[in-house]
Amino acid sequence: MEVEVYYSGQRGGTMPYEALPAFRLFCKQNGFQLKWDSTNKRIDLDSGLKGKICVLFTGVSTVETAYEREVLGTVQKFLSDSGMEVVLSQNNSSLAKNTDVAIRFSMREIRILEKPRLIFFQSEDEKRQELVKCLRTEMQQSGIACHYKVPKNKNQTSIIHIQLQLPLYTDEIQLKNYAEKIALHLASGVLEYLQNGLHIQPLAFLPPNLLKLFYSQMFFTADTERQKVADEGYQSEALITNEASDQASDQVSDQVSDLTSDLVTEQYSEPIEVLTMAEEDLEQEVMIHPILEVPEQNDLHAAAEVFFDYTLIHSESIEKPYLLIGTLQVKNTGNVELNNPIVCLRVSPVDSIKMGGQVLPPKLVETMAVQSTTGMKGWRYLEDDWFAQAMERGEYWIAPIQPVSISPQSTESFQNFQISFMKQEAGKGIVVEGVVLCNDQEVHFPANNRIAVSF
Structure with a gap:
């Protein structure tokens, strides 16, 4: 008898049922999360970092720079690809509570400075010392001089602050070079910290396509x-x-x-x-x-599986809102391409929910969208008056900034949208439903599940 093996929801192949005990031990020792479905004879594997939350903060005040967002946007991509939830925020420091990693990155230009340097504002919190150590070790490999300061303020938060200080009028090529180095080593430091703390192997947070390079014989023999x-x-x-x-x-x-x-x-x-x-x-x-x-x-037909994956963060204080970090997965299960998906999130009650995350208003796409070698990337609201429409109908309409095509058996994700809300009265709750429209809105696919928080 053969057992179906899935990784992050994607089918990897089969393996003999007789190898199940040894395979479970292998996954345990390497840190994979394994779920055995005895009824359907199916193994579901997930990254060892699934469920871990990292919050990245930009700037040191209410103002952020495009450079700070670019660096942390790259870090977010690195860490999200490893299976953890990564939230990019500006000034909501309350998000740092009940998270596994909280880092603030800022950039400052100094006229009298001759060479760039990284300043670690060293925290005295023992719980964060191991993370600081891993980040320092990695950052030293970037070639940028590292310095450390202990803030005088005793009311320190759990956020680790790293500041890049640059000479005034640093040219664009050098700025880009520094950004790439910092993003790479910052993400590596976070992964090393989690690897050491969880006692897992790096294999446990490799994405599925890389795992297949190592274990194609295991899954496909x-x-x-x-x-x-x-x-x-x-x-x-x-x-x-x-x-x-x-x-x-x-x-x-x-x-x-x-x-x-x-x-x-x-x-x-x-x-x-x-x-x-x-x-x-x-x-x-x-x-x-x-x-x-x-x-x-x-026999050509369009089909898709749409489902929510989300994490709920809440504080014990009734004055602070709940934060829901979600991802909407769209897997093409048909045999034709699905082009330019449009996401509709229906929320209820409308007046109790605030939508956030990395979704841009249409007017800010040109200036705030993430730039890549192939052009701008990310997600935007479909209409300029998106907020008024959301308040009226309870619907947030969101579309990709760049053209998106989902080939058969591939998956596209609307990642890390954020919904905040206060605690509701007893007997009431928060509901989020999703629908995806593709191919000039000719086909639509409702989500297989919904998000519901009851009080």
């Missing part, structure tokens, strides 16, 4: 061997069938030798011509295998 056996059996069956068309079945081996001899002497007979045609047909059939990769035009 069974499927490959079955196909190999099936192909060999099919070829043998075809050979025997054609040979037996005019020869006695109890003398097959002798007749094969006779036919081979006939081929050498070019004495072609009718049975050999039949065998040649059968081999040609077999080669053509192998060339179009598997059939699922070449669907008939009449």
Whole structure:
């Protein structure tokens, strides 16, 4: 019996049922999160960092710079790809409570400074000393001088503050170089800290595509061997069938030798011509295998699985809001591409919910969107008056800034949207539902689950 193996919701292949105990031990020692479904005979693996929360803060006041957001935006991508929840915020320091990592990054230009330097505002909190140590070790490898200061303020928060100080008028090329180095080593320091604290191996937070490079044999050997056996059996069956068309079945081996001899002497007979045609047909059939990769035009259909994955953060204080950090996953389960998905989030009650995260108003896309080598990336509200429409209908309409195409069996995620709300009266609750529209809004897919918080 074979067991289905999934990683982060994506099918990885199969493995023998008999290997289940050893595989569970392997996952435990390396830090993977494993869930065994005995009813469906299915293993669901997740990153060892799933459920861990990191909050990244920009700036030191109510003003942030595009440079700070660019650096932390890259760190967010690095860490999110490792399986943890990463929130990028500006000035809401209350988010730092009940999180695993909280870091503030700021940038300051100083006229008299000759070389760039990184300032660690050293915290005396023993719980954060290990994180500071890992970050210092990594940052020292960036080639930027590191210095440390202990703030005089005794009312220190759990946020670790790192400031990049630069000479005035540093050119753009150097700024970009510093940004890449800082983002890489900052993310590496966070991962090292979590690795040491959780006693897990780095394999446990590699994304699925990289894991397949290491463990493709583990997940795909069974499927490959079955196909190999099936192909060999099919070829043998075809050979025997054609040979037996005019020869006695109890003398097959002798007749094969006779036919081979006939081929050498070019004495072609009718049975050999039949065998040649059968081999040609077999080669053509192998060339179009598997059939699922070449669907008939009449069988084209659009389908998708849409579901929420979210984390709820709340404080014991009734004066502070609950924070819900969510991701809406869209997996293309059909056999045609899904283009330019538009997300509609329906919330209730409307007047109790505030929408946040990295969604930009249309007017700010040109100046605030994340720039990449292929252009601007991210998500935006669909209309300029998005807030008024949300208050009126309870719907937030969100679209990707760049063209997005989801190929069959691929997944696109609307990541890290944030919804904050105060505690509701007893018997009441907060509900968030989702719908995704694709292909010029010709097809739509409601989410398989919804977010509901009851009080």
